[in-house]
Amino acid sequence: VSSTPSQSADNRRFVLAKRPDGLPQASDFRLETGPIPKPGRGQFLVRNVYIPVDPGMRPGLSDDTTGVQAFAPVPLGAVVGYLTVGQVVRSEHPVFAPGDWVTDHLLWQDYAVSDGTRARKIALHPNLSPSTACGVLGVPGLSAYFGTLAVAEVKPGDVVLVTSIAGAVGSIAGQIAALKGCRVVGTAGGAKKCAWAKERFGFADIVDYKARPDLAAALREICRDGIDVLFDNVGNAMIDLVLPLMRRNGRIVICGQVADYGIPYRDMAGIRNTNRFAFQQLTLRGLFTPAFEDRYPTAIAEMTDWILDGKLTYVEDIETGFEKLPTAFASLFRGENLGRKLIKTG
Amino acid sequence: VSSTPSQSADNRRFVLAKRPDGLPQASDFRLETGPIPKPGRGQFLVRNVYIPVDPGMRPGLSDDTTGVQAFAPVPLGAVVGYLTVGQVVRSEHPVFAPGDWVTDHLLWQDYAVSDGTRARKIALHPNLSPSTACGVLGVPGLSAYFGTLAVAEVKPGDVVLVTSIAGAVGSIAGQIAALKGCRVVGTAGGAKKCAWAKERFGFADIVDYKARPDLAAALREICRDGIDVLFDNVGNAMIDLVLPLMRRNGRIVICGQVADYGIPYRDMAGIRNTNRFAFQQLTLRGLFTPAFEDRYPTAIAEMTDWILDGKLTYVEDIETGFEKLPTAFASLFRGENLGRKLIKTG
Numbered sequence: 001v002s003s004t005p006s007q008s009a010d011n012r013r014f015v016l017a018k019r020p021d022g023l024p025q026a027s028d029f030r031l032e033t034g035p036i037p038k039p040g041r042g043q044f045l046v047r048n049v050y051i052p053v054d055p056g057m058r059p060g061l062s063d064d065t066t067g068v069q070a071f072a073p074v075p076l077g078a079v080v081g082y083l084t085v086g087q088v089v090r091s092e093h094p095v096f097a098p099g100d101w102v103t104d105h106l107l108w109q110d111y112a113v114s115d116g117t118r119a120r121k122i123a124l125h126p127n128l129s130p131s132t133a134c135g136v137l138g139v140p141g142l143s144a145y146f147g148t149l150a151v152a153e154v155k156p157g158d159v160v161l162v163t164s165i166a167g168a169v170g171s172i173a174g175q176i177a178a179l180k181g182c183r184v185v186g187t188a189g190g191a192k193k194c195a196w197a198k199e200r201f202g203f204a205d206i207v208d209y210k211a212r213p214d215l216a217a218a219l220r221e222i223c224r225d226g227i228d229v230l231f232d233n234v235g236n237a238m239i240d241l242v243l244p245l246m247r248r249n250g251r252i253v254i255c256g257q258v259a260d261y262g263i264p265y266r267d268m269a270g271i272r273n274t275n276r277f278a279f280q281q282l283t284l285r286g287l288f289t290p291a292f293e294d295r296y297p298t299a300i301a302e303m304t305d306w307i308l309d310g311k312l313t314y315v316e317d318i319e320t321g322f323e324k325l326p327t328a329f330a331s332l333f334r335g336e337n338l339g340r341k342l343i344k345t346g
Numbered sequence: 347v348s349s350t351p352s353q354s355a356d357n358r359r360f361v362l363a364k365r366p367d368g369l370p371q372a373s374d375f376r377l378e379t380g381p382i383p384k385p386g387r388g389q390f391l392v393r394n395v396y397i398p399v400d401p402g403m404r405p406g407l408s409d410d411t412t413g414v415q416a417f418a419p420v421p422l423g424a425v426v427g428y429l430t431v432g433q434v435v436r437s438e439h440p441v442f443a444p445g446d447w448v449t450d451h452l453l454w455q456d457y458a459v460s461d462g463t464r465a466r467k468i469a470l471h472p473n474l475s476p477s478t479a480c481g482v483l484g485v486p487g488l489s490a491y492f493g494t495l496a497v498a499e500v501k502p503g504d505v506v507l508v509t510s511i512a513g514a515v516g517s518i519a520g521q522i523a524a525l526k527g528c529r530v531v532g533t534a535g536g537a538k539k540c541a542w543a544k545e546r547f548g549f550a551d552i553v554d555y556k557a558r559p560d561l562a563a564a565l566r567e568i569c570r571d572g573i574d575v576l577f578d579n580v581g582n583a584m585i586d587l588v589l590p591l592m593r594r595n596g597r598i599v600i601c602g603q604v605a606d607y608g609i610p611y612r613d614m615a616g617i618r619n620t621n622r623f624a625f626q627q628l629t630l631r632g633l634f635t636p637a638f639e640d641r642y643p644t645a646i647a648e649m650t651d652w653i654l655d656g657k658l659t660y661v662e663d664i665e666t667g668f669e670k671l672p673t674a675f676a677s678l679f680r681g682e683n684l685g686r687k688l689i690k691t692g
Contacts, residue, residue: 059621236617279634286628
């Protein structure tokens with residue numbers, strides 16, 4: 001079959017050429033080739049088919065020692081990347097067989113060997129592409145699901161502010177909150193992106209932060225009675241700005257921190273309006289999606305139903321061409337993408 | 347009886363003379379006198395006997411418009427203060443009778459009229475002074491109780507860091523956590539205060555932050571396996587410093603923010619190490635003690651038992667003399683006090 005690698009084929013991969021200085025650039029990565037690895041006993045070989053371009057990869061590219069890294073930095077010269085979706089092409093593993101679709105931490109490369117420890121088989125639905133396993137039915141969608149339902153515990157009538165609501169996580173989080181009877185308000189950058197998100201996902205209230213430099217005032221206008229839940233994908237400055245608008249018993253979920261990734265500790269914005277926490281009895285929690293791993297099957301089943309019933313919409317922006325990964329990644333940080341950005345390896 | 351005011355007696359009170367510039371000074375307050383008010387129908391007159399000196403009064407003395415005040419500022423010329431403990435001397439109220447001991451928001455003055463809405467009758471225990479109603483059995487003790495048990499939900503085996511552990515709230519919080527089987531670690535300023543708190547409350551591990559400028563390193567040494575609960579009375583910089591030491595599923599309770607009170611927003615420290623929240627699945631919550639008002643009787647009964655059983659110790663530093671209030675308040679912010687500071691009006 002076409003997915004069987006020829007023994008002579010090179011394995012392309014992107015390594016970290018240099019640590020980004022501020023916003024990542026395509027030139028921070030270097031294309032290398034090498035032999036296709038061979039699976040040993042208890043292992044299998046995967047051909048990556050879909051490689052998502054994920055802002056969550058950003059922190060690991062820095063080794064800022066003035067601050068605190070939650071993740072160990074990727075060494076210079078090491079292959080970069082995160083979760084991928086691919087197909088097993090050869091197997092010495094009892095559970096994973098050739099032809100199986102899997103998602104695993106297999107990085108920015110054509111082929112990778114896995115021992116299955118962190119791999120998850122994709123239960124393919126005939127009406128859904130395997131690519132959904134790294135989007136709406138993968139970590140972004142699961143983050144939206146558990147962030148809204150398990151961490152924020154959204155309730156009907158809540159006013160839920162989702163920042164980066166046009167993004168891969170935000171667009172799903174906003175829709176799930178709306179499905180649960182919340183009033184959903186969002187932020188996004190640029191008239192085009194706001195209009196697109198309103199039209200594609202049905203969000204009524206999106207504030208264009210590029211058009212409204214006084215974002216706090218804009219949010220206050222649109223949320224006159226305050227905000228119950230902040231589902232944040234932006235970072236410290238955004239949380240600080242929204243805190244004074246939070247209603248009693250409000251919940252803040254830290255999902256993404258795209259504005260803080262790669263910023264040295266000394267230059268980073270901080271959360272200062274913390275007096276609101278006691279006075280308004282607020283809770284701030286971090287979302288660590290893998291903590292909910294045992295509930296992934298239930299969540300995926302429920303979200304699949306919503307998709308098939310037309311209640312949940314997702315947008316994938318798939319480009320073909322492995323070599324486009326660095327450019328696509330850099331463009332994320334310029335806010336240029338509409339929908340979940342994926343590279344189909346070819 | 348001696349608590350009946352003579353009609354000619356002046357009612358002494360302290361008003362806000364000017365807004366503190368940085369640390370509060372005694373000269374920020376002005377002594378005034380006026381007539382003793384008369385209770386109308388449904389009201390009663392209280393003579394304040396114990397007036398606590400509380401750092402929580404600090405934020406209301408500022409009107410910093412660059413930041414966000416949780417409380418409305420006290421107007422210049424208005425009587426300052428917060429909760430007091432006193433005795434009813436005259437009553438036109440169906441529930442509160444002369445001789446009753448009450449705690450209420452009756453400010454820094456000899457006499458005040460109450461309508462009972464926010465007043466609480468003190469169930470006097472023969473072995474306990476009514477002054478405890480503004481200390482261990484008042485808001486400080488209740489903050490310690492609900493902060494540890496209801497907000498942080500401390501569990502046996504937790505490593506609990508209590509900042510300002512020699513203070514009115516911290517000393518009780520640390521003891522309650524220890525009673526529940528936690529390992530308690532604290533911070534306090536100065537060798538004398540640390541030794542005093544160890545001796546009086548039985549805390550084994552207190553870090554003297556004045557002697558250890560690298561407080562993070564000192565805490566890391568003493569909490570080699572990390573911290574499960576931070577019960578914070580200091581403020582943003584302390585939380586930021588402790589965040590990297592927090593263990594998975596850790597909880598941070600914002601109880602007091604003494605280092606941030608009165609600091610203009612632009613100069614305030616911020617919490618920046620927020621990447622820890624997701625990675626370590628941390629929760630930060632504000633403690634608003636009045637939210638637990640319906641559980642006060644249970645808490646007071648339980649803490650009274652602990653006190654009488656010798657399991658819970660408290661220290662009151664009572665000075666007699668109404669006129670000493672401003673000096674005592676200012677001294678709080680220089681970290682000079684040992685124990686709950688109270689003024690007995692005389």
